[in-house]
Amino acid sequence: MRGIKMIKIYQEDLETMKRIVADYTEQVVDFEIEAKVQAIITQVRKRGDQALIDYARQFDGVSLTDLKVAEEQLEQAWLQLDDSLKTSLKLAAQNITSFHELEKEKGFVDASQAGIVRGQKVTPLKRVGLYVPGGTAAYPSTILMNAIPAKLAGVEELVVVTPPQKEGINQAVLAAAKLAGVDAIYQVGGAQAIAALAYGTETIKPVDKIVGPGNIFVATAKKQVFGTVAIDMVAGPSEIGILADDSAQASEIAADLLSQAEHDKRARAMLITNSLSLAQAVAKEVERQLVNLPRKEIAQAAIMDRSFIAVMPQIAEMFDLMNTIAPEHLEIQLTEPTAYLGLVKNAGSVFLGRYASEPLGDYLAGPNHVLPTGGTARFSSPLGVYDFVKRIQFVQYSKEALAEVEKAVTTLARTEGLEAHARALESRFTNYEGE
Amino acid sequence: MRGIKMIKIYQEDLETMKRIVADYTEQVVDFEIEAKVQAIITQVRKRGDQALIDYARQFDGVSLTDLKVAEEQLEQAWLQLDDSLKTSLKLAAQNITSFHELEKEKGFVDASQAGIVRGQKVTPLKRVGLYVPGGTAAYPSTILMNAIPAKLAGVEELVVVTPPQKEGINQAVLAAAKLAGVDAIYQVGGAQAIAALAYGTETIKPVDKIVGPGNIFVATAKKQVFGTVAIDMVAGPSEIGILADDSAQASEIAADLLSQAEHDKRARAMLITNSLSLAQAVAKEVERQLVNLPRKEIAQAAIMDRSFIAVMPQIAEMFDLMNTIAPEHLEIQLTEPTAYLGLVKNAGSVFLGRYASEPLGDYLAGPNHVLPTGGTARFSSPLGVYDFVKRIQFVQYSKEALAEVEKAVTTLARTEGLEAHARALESRFTNYEGE
Structure with a gap:
């Protein structure tokens, strides 16, 4: 265990803690990337498919004959999928569907005044594009989380773009796309994929909205095409905030902190507790569990550079600080966790009690795992059916x-x-x- | 009437018309303005209130002693308001309130499975900033349309920023702010106002979301702070699309087209009709009515440069073209207008029949007048209560x-x-x- 630095433990007052956490959220704009992305978008607008094929060779080292993945490949991928994975994906899809059904909106009509009808109708977006990263970040769960709400909203055409891979596209991703009812998959990644979705090429029709995670090129391109099409939030590194007292298990808290830390070196794992002994026990457990994690290097960087434990005596102050952070994921591991839901003002998804371990929400509980990060939960919502519709007002007077x-x-x-x-x-x- | 060029009348097929209308929507980025705005934001972040006071002298020619408008001034403005204006504002506020009440969302809980509770709670944003332009574009109606949904959502602090004026802030604006329950007004305009709202100064607290219309500096600044705070859509020039047949009155159609044309030289007024005789009669009426409009110069530019009448034989094609345009305001002046609501796929606000003249919606019917422009109704909604809340998911498992x-x-x-x-x-x- 030697050589691993412990997670920081702060014992400061609320105002000091608020200043400390504010330092973690500063944003940076990279003008070099902005310019590169702009050049790529211009090329795709000028040269269409040919630009996509050229970039696939240049950036992905793949010579494409066809941008579109054949229908049969999706079917095949689903049929050949390992049975336990098939069952797990189906259960996840079922829970995601039943939860997001509850988000559907119907619009309204008000005919309460003589000679006046006023109302609002809810209409699905026609075409939506979903970006799915390549390599190890190609997550089938992300396909389900993005595609299911879109299809429930009534989106006519949902297309996936994903970087071409020498070894072919991840089979689990293809299978999940089949399961979720994706209408087409195109092998195109990076800023060029976003440009194709926003402006269209010979093969890819322009969409009304682009969703899905991606690297800095994808995120920058999404910002640049924003206005021509809608985009979902630009996702930052993953975050978990845990509020716990002496009733919590240090080993479980540590495991949950590490589950987010393993995502990204810039991920943030944060525990706020009124118990110094729990703080110390968790810090120790984090070190112990870190040692034999496959993604140890990533998790360790996140724990050392971006994570912390704060000890604060008052529950009200613990919530105040956490609301200032506005974490993507929030676990409440306090005695009677549900009673505290009213104190949560800013968070993406809340996990109540010992058995609502955060990864349950990443995969299977049903609520979305596409969540606001970097403090944007102050004003943003989880991805939902409401992201794939727009409202149209109407009025008639006699x-x-x-x-x-x-x-x-x-x-x-x-x-x-x-x-x-x-x-x-x-x-x-x-x-x-x-x- | 000599010297006024007629509104263009097209008689083309659907595909040709789609290409023609696409030419109207190209966006332009002005890098010089981007850089100026960035410099202003940097100054406000560094120098706070002092930067705001310096810019007020430099840009507005006003020496401020206090950024905040005194509480009593709002009260005074309301009390001294002309009675008929007071009555009109109150009626507008009442209709806006009763319509937007229907937009309130309650969240949900699903406890249908043993040992599992899942749900979503709806929480208001804490602080919101509303930009109100100065000079002739200081509209009391815009205060009501932005402020009422925010207050209905439960926003704790709603502050208005508006450029300092040598002659003092528009009394009708102050009165409307009082009526709508605005919590504070600050005399600061332009990009510096947006920077103050996003990052805060000694006097102005940072907000979670910035809404309201503004010039190119305001719009550019909103885009630049997007991510640090939420913003509403960046509004483009006003648009009206009218679908009409022979049952419509040419003089009324022309009057409605001109009502949007008078907003802005870049406004667009568009009529699509299956009647060539109506097209010709409307063109003639537009010329006739234009002559003695106070804002004739503006309206004429919009009519000549950016507006058109398209004659198309089929009702289905008329809707297809209009859905491609996705107009901010859409009037349906067809026989049995309500029956066509289902054909509307993309529009901000729909006005059904002869007596739903568009300006009714600008002021009084109750639906919002902050609407998606420039084709963004494909994916955006009118401003509503839903813009001032965010959703928080929760889950508990045994x-x-x-x-x-x-x-x-x-x-x-x-x-x-x-x-x-x-x-x-x-x-x-x-x-x-x-x-």
Whole structure:
């Protein structure tokens, strides 16, 4: 165990802790990457498919004859999948579906006033693109988490883009795509994939929204095409925040902290507790469990550089600090955890009690695992069915109903100096003559 | 009437029309403005209030002693307001409130499976900033449309920023702010106001989301701080699309087209009709009504440069083209307008029938007037209560419920190469020993 530095333990007051955690969230813009991405987007807009094929050779070392993955390959991948994996994916899909069904919105109509109908209808986006990273970050679970809400929303065409791989696309990813009802998969990655989805090429139709995680090139490209299409949030490194007291098990807390730390060297694992003895026991357990993890190097970097334990005497202060952090994942391992749900103001997904270990939510409980990071849970929501619809308002007035409000509308319009607005209403009752 | 060029009338097939309308939506990035805005943001982050006071002198020609507008000024503005304006604002606020009440979301809980509780709670954003332009674009209606949904959502602190004016802030704006329950108003405009809201200064607390319209500096600054805070859509020039047949009145259609054209030289007014005679009559009426409009110069530029009438024989094609345009405002002036609501796929707000003249929606009907422009109605919604809340998921499992899915979770985790994820779950049932 020698050589592994312990996770930091702070014993500071609330204001000091708030300053410390603020230092962890500073963002950086890399102008060199911005420029490279812009050049790639320009090429894809100019040269379409050919640009995608050229980039596949240059960046991925793959010579493509066809950008689209054949339908049969998805079917095959599903059929040949290991049985226990098949069962697990099906159970996950079932839970994700039953949870996200509850997010569906119906719109409304208000016909409570004479001569007036007002309402809002909810309409699915027509086409959505889902980016799936290549290599070891090609997660079948991410396909389910993105695709199922989109299909439940009623999206007509859901296409996946994923970097071409010399050894072919990950079979579990293809199988998950089949299971989730993805309509097509294209072998294209990086900023060029985002450009193709935003602007279209000969083979790939432009979409209305792009979702899914990716590296810095993908994230930068998503920001650059934002406005032409919608994007989901730009995901940062994974985070877990745990609130625990003496009733919690140090070994379990440590295991949960490490489960997020193994994602990324920049991941953050944070424990806030009112028990110094728990803090010390967890720190020790983290060291012990870290030793024989396959992704030890990654987890250790995250633990040493970006993680901490804070000891604070008051439960109210523990929540205050955690709400300031606004963690992606929040575990409440306090006696009577559910009672504290009301104190949670900012978090992506909350795990209540000892048996709601965070990885349960990554895969199987049903709530989404695409969550706001980097403090954006202050204003962002988990990915959901609501991300794949838009609302359209409507209104109808009878002549009598309009007559009743004519004066109010024209008064407001003229106050704002918008004479043509006033006259449009008045045209229903009088004819304006040009001079 | 001589010298005014008629609105263009096209008689092309659907595909040609789709290409023509696509040319209207190209976006441009201005790097010089981007750099200026970045410099302003940096100054505000470094120098706080003093930077705001310096910019007020430099850009607005106003020497400020206090950034905050005194509470009493709002109260005074409301009390001294002209009675008919007071009545009109109150009626508008009442209708906006009753419509947006229907947008409130409650979250859900699913306790249908033994040992499992899953759900989602809806939580208001804590602090929101609303930008209100100065000069002639200071619209009291915009205050109501932004502030009322925010307050209904439960936002704790809603602050307005608006450029300092030599003659003082528009009294109608102050009165509307009072009526809508705005918590504070600060005299700061432009990119510096957005920077202050995003990062905070000595006087202005940082907010979670920034909403409201503004010029190119405001829009660029909003894009630059996006991610640190949430922003609403970046609004483009106003648009109206009208679908009409021979049952419509040319003078009324023309008046409605002009009501949007008077907003901005880059506004777009578009009529799609299956009647050539209506097309010609509307074109003539537009010319006639334009002549004596106070904002004639603006409206004329919008009509000549950016507007058109398209004649198409089939109703289905008329809707297809309009859905491609995805207009901010859509009027359906067809016989039996309501029956066509199902054909509307992309639009911000729909006005059904002869008496739902678009300006009714700008002020008084109740649905929001902050709407997606520039084709973004393909994927964006009107501003609503849902823009001022975020969702937080939660899940709780019993030991038995977790045991039942343990295998599925660990299978998926190990498939994805995330051993620590699997072990976190297993830690609830076995103790891992370090090697």
